Amino acid sequence: MRKPVIWLGDSLEAMMTKKLKMTRGSGNVFRDLGFPPEEAQNLLLRSDLMTRVERYVKASGLKQKDAAARLGVTQPRLNDLLKGKIEKFSLDALVNMLGHAGMRVELNVKKAA
DSSP states (O other): OOOOOOOOSOOHHHHHHSOOOOOOOOSOHHHHTTOOHHHHHHHHHHHHHHHHHHHHHHHHTOOHHHHHHHHTSOHHHHHHHHTTOGGGOOHHHHHHHHHHTTOOOOOOOOOOO
């Protein structure tokens, strides 16, 4: 049997009439979450590469085992990537995976704002 939910905050009507406070982001969600600048940049790069691998896997229509073989990794390793376990992947590993998939990763370096 489920316990009843008890709401101790504002009424729904009161919440809907409050003005929302919006803050402009930095362009890097990890920086906005409080990570140090260098780590935030690394996380942003890795998350972008992980997204590219995930898109490749979905577009290929392959089963994880077959996609992993094309990427040069094991199926459990690919599964970790697809589950978003960013801490398990270095930039080098992600670049290598994309290279196995026939993609070229380019790096653009510019002066910080």
